[in-house]
Amino acid sequence: MTxxxxxxxxxxxxxxxxxxxxxxxVLDRYLSSLHGGDLPTRSVLLERHxxxxxxxxxxxxxxxxxPEETVADHQSxxxxxxxxxxxxxxxxxxxxxxxxxxGMGVVxxxxxxxxxxxxxxxxxxxxxxxxxxxxxxxxAEARAAGGLRHPNxxxxxxxxxxxxxxxxxxxxIEGRSLAQELxxxxxxxxxxxxxxxxxxxxxxxxxxxxxxxxxxKPSNILLSAEGTPYVTDFGLAKxxxxxxxHTQSGLIVGTIGYMSPEQASGHAPxxxxxxxxxxxxxxxxELLTGRPPFQNASPIDTLLEVIESEPPRPRQLNRSxxxxxxxxxxxxxxxxxxxxxxxxxxxxxxxxxxLRGEPLNVTPAGLLHRSLRWxxxxxxxxMHLGAICISALIVQVKYMISGYDLPYHLVVMILFxxxxxxxxxxxxxxxxAANNDVANMARYLxxxxxxxxxxxxxxxxxxxxxxxxxxxxxxxxASGLFFRVRLVTFMTVACLxxxxxxxxVGRDPVVKSQYTLLYAAALAVIGFVCGYQTxxxxxxxxxxxxxxxxxS
Amino acid sequence: xxxxxxxxxxxxxxxxxxxxLERARQGDRDARNELxxxxxxxVSLIARAQVGSWLQAKVDHSDLVQQSLLxxxxxxxxxxxxxxxxxxxxxxxxxxxxxxxxVRRYGVAQRRRAGREVSLDAPRNxxxxxxxxxxxxxxxxxxxxxxxxxxxxxxxxxxxxxxxxYQEIIILRNLERLPFDEIAERMGRSxxxxxxxxxxxxxxxxxSLEP
Numbered sequence: 001m002t003x004x005x006x007x008x009x010x011x012x013x014x015x016x017x018x019x020x021x022x023x024x025x026v027l028d029r030y031l032s033s034l035h036g037g038d039l040p041t042r043s044v045l046l047e048r049h050x051x052x053x054x055x056x057x058x059x060x061x062x063x064x065x066x067p068e069e070t071v072a073d074h075q076s077x078x079x080x081x082x083x084x085x086x087x088x089x090x091x092x093x094x095x096x097x098x099x100x101x102x103g104m105g106v107v108x109x110x111x112x113x114x115x116x117x118x119x120x121x122x123x124x125x126x127x128x129x130x131x132x133x134x135x136x137x138x139x140a141e142a143r144a145a146g147g148l149r150h151p152n153x154x155x156x157x158x159x160x161x162x163x164x165x166x167x168x169x170x171x172x173i174e175g176r177s178l179a180q181e182l183x184x185x186x187x188x189x190x191x192x193x194x195x196x197x198x199x200x201x202x203x204x205x206x207x208x209x210x211x212x213x214x215x216x217k218p219s220n221i222l223l224s225a226e227g228t229p230y231v232t233d234f235g236l237a238k239x240x241x242x243x244x245x246h247t248q249s250g251l252i253v254g255t256i257g258y259m260s261p262e263q264a265s266g267h268a269p270x271x272x273x274x275x276x277x278x279x280x281x282x283x284x285x286e287l288l289t290g291r292p293p294f295q296n297a298s299p300i301d302t303l304l305e306v307i308e309s310e311p312p313r314p315r316q317l318n319r320s321x322x323x324x325x326x327x328x329x330x331x332x333x334x335x336x337x338x339x340x341x342x343x344x345x346x347x348x349x350x351x352x353x354x355l356r357g358e359p360l361n362v363t364p365a366g367l368l369h370r371s372l373r374w375x376x377x378x379x380x381x382x383m384h385l386g387a388i389c390i391s392a393l394i395v396q397v398k399y400m401i402s403g404y405d406l407p408y409h410l411v412v413m414i415l416f417x418x419x420x421x422x423x424x425x426x427x428x429x430x431x432x433a434a435n436n437d438v439a440n441m442a443r444y445l446x447x448x449x450x451x452x453x454x455x456x457x458x459x460x461x462x463x464x465x466x467x468x469x470x471x472x473x474x475x476x477x478a479s480g481l482f483f484r485v486r487l488v489t490f491m492t493v494a495c496l497x498x499x500x501x502x503x504x505v506g507r508d509p510v511v512k513s514q515y516t517l518l519y520a521a522a523l524a525v526i527g528f529v530c531g532y533q534t535x536x537x538x539x540x541x542x543x544x545x546x547x548x549x550x551x552s
Numbered sequence: 553x554x555x556x557x558x559x560x561x562x563x564x565x566x567x568x569x570x571x572x573l574e575r576a577r578q579g580d581r582d583a584r585n586e587l588x589x590x591x592x593x594x595v596s597l598i599a600r601a602q603v604g605s606w607l608q609a610k611v612d613h614s615d616l617v618q619q620s621l622l623x624x625x626x627x628x629x630x631x632x633x634x635x636x637x638x639x640x641x642x643x644x645x646x647x648x649x650x651x652x653x654x655v656r657r658y659g660v661a662q663r664r665r666a667g668r669e670v671s672l673d674a675p676r677n678x679x680x681x682x683x684x685x686x687x688x689x690x691x692x693x694x695x696x697x698x699x700x701x702x703x704x705x706x707x708x709x710x711x712x713x714x715x716x717x718y719q720e721i722i723i724l725r726n727l728e729r730l731p732f733d734e735i736a737e738r739m740g741r742s743x744x745x746x747x748x749x750x751x752x753x754x755x756x757x758x759x760s761l762e763p
């Protein structure tokens with residue numbers, strides 16, 4: 001049968017038959033008018049096409065199932081509704097509308113009737129002030145924060161209680177948060193420096209008054225209509241806010257990117273002003289590049305990176321970032337608090353140097369420190385090159401002592417060289433990977449190349465191989481550092497195949513065949529153990545993401 | 553006692569769910585289970601539309617369905633309505649609250665969607681006024697009005713039976729009310745292709761509803 005029946009053919013390239021096209025046009029128009037709230041067209045339509053009654057009915061029924069408003073609409077409506085909502089009295093304030101929510105509670109736009117001024121009211125969730133001790137501390141801190149006045153911080157006017165609801169009143173800043181502003185893209189370098197200098201001045205002021213912010217991040221910085229930044233949520237965040245990072249696992253994603261490594265690892269005895277300097281650096285990083293220094297699909301990867309790995313260089317992400325600003329930024333983001341700026345004031349000073357075009361106080365890091373930083377930034381490559389160098393060095397020393405068989409020595413050295421080149425290439429691929437799939441491919445490629453090169457090496461090496469076979473388990477264990485079960489499995493299988501090949505074609509006389517099998521079995525078990533550990537880390541990571549939660 | 557809505561005509565067997573609802577409320581476990589089984593497809597469909605596809609990446613909508621049914625189960629005593637329409641509206645509200653909780657819990661940044669600006673004056677009043685009554689559609693008889701809640705469940709079940717592609721297009725176009733251009737972008741297909749898909753889905757729906 002050659003003539004096809006278009007309606008029954010499900011191929012999507014097909015065009016609508018004329019009848020269908022007509023039906024489509026009528027239904028589509030009806031649906032659009034339905035969405036526009038234009039119902040009267042119905043009777044007109046049915047008069048003209050009485051046969052369509054059923055179809056029209058489906059559209060209406062389906063439309064009836066649609067949400068009145070989706071959650072997303074609902075939330076943004078809350079935020080817009082400020083002006084037109086009915087004001088609600090709350091003590092001497094009139095609540096005008098909700099402007100935000102945080103770990104501590106809900107923030108409202110309000111009007112203070114006695115002083116006739118706009119304020120923002122933060123209502124503290126009752127769960128945050130469970131015991132009388134909590135309440136006492138809240139007022140002590142509010143009093144301390146209330147005494148602070150600085151052109152770049154949001155002043156606190158009052159803390160109080162109405163009908164059992166604890167709240168504090170602060171300046172109302174008309175504008176957006178830095179986080180919202182950053183959603184549009186990075187700042188131009190000068191503007192970034194100006195903005196951060198203002199924030200750092202406010203932080204310095206806080207530090208001078210024995211306050212540590214501890215939760216500095218773009219969403220805690222408000223920009224007025226003129227672009228002046230205001231730091232908010234300080235002081236009080238000290239006692240209440242920061243615990244939310246650890247207790248509400250769902251929130252961990254949002255904040256962790258700006259947390260200092262000592263905070264993230266959780267064993268810092270006290271949060272020092274140095275932690276705030278780190279957060280300032282993270283904010284500067286995002287101002288310059290449009291993204292926080294560490295960001296990853298899963299929180300555990302981000303957490304690990306914050307603690308042990310080095311951020312990419314801002315200039316790598318945005319070529320227009322001046323070298324001096326990059327230095328300032330990386331200085332703030334040092335893992336070791338002692339290597340950061342000693343105070344926010346010192347950071348402000350360097351930012352002002354930059355703005356005036358003067359040389360900075362901060363000097364580029366020394367060679368040793370720079371290479372350490374590089375190793376943390378590219379740990380896989382660093383480990384490869386390190387291992388290759390050490391092995392090559394040993395071989396070279398041995399050659400220099402014994403001094404015979406140059407051709408053999410050359411082959412081994414060339415192989416080491418090739419291995420290092422492959423590692424560099426794979427790292428290049430990995431860094432250039434446009435998406436996760438390509439990155440994964442680069443990792444597999446790297447794993448395969450490692451196995452292959454090791455096997456060639458062992459094939460070339462003088463017999464008996466003996467302890468050299470430790471290379472395979474080493475590869476398997478190292479592959480576990482990526483925390484990907486599949487990669488470990490892949491590596492294990494690759495090593496087993498490679499070892500099998502080596503035994504079959506190798507010149508090493510197989511003394512005892514059961515040893516060979518035992519070795520292969522041991523490889524498989526090592527792979528399993530490694531994969532299982534990786535799996536367990538993944539489960540923990542899933543827990544952090546809050547997916548495993550069963551409570552509502 | 554079969555107490556139907558008094559403001560409508562008593563002459564019609566209007567609310568088929570009401571007897572079941574009554575028994576469920578009096579503690580009949582079988583009735584309860586039957587009631588929820590009956591409404592599952594409905595809850596599932598509105599849950600999917602409620603969270604929108606942007607959230608679905610993070611949340612399996614079946615969690616939302618489970619949570620909402622559980623809550624409805626627990627709070628059944630608090631339901632005061634007397635009609636099917638009110639019952640469905642009540643379920644819908646629960647799904648909405650739970651969806652809001654999910655969004656908050658997962659810290660999903662809100663994302664405005666182009667084409668979502670639906671006129672708020674559009675008469676979509678099933679939620680507030682109990683059984684649906686379209687002010688702009690005066691020609692309906694009471695039986696037609698009340699049939700709607702049963703029809704709503706029927707069409708939900710029919711949608712749930714469709715192939716995944718068809719379900720998706722119906723949710724995006726009819727329940728999320730997105731324009732075809734945006735749907736095409738999201739599904740990674742051309743605009744004519746999604747229009748065709750929509751037409752096919754409607755036809756299939758028609759087939760399963762009118763055997």
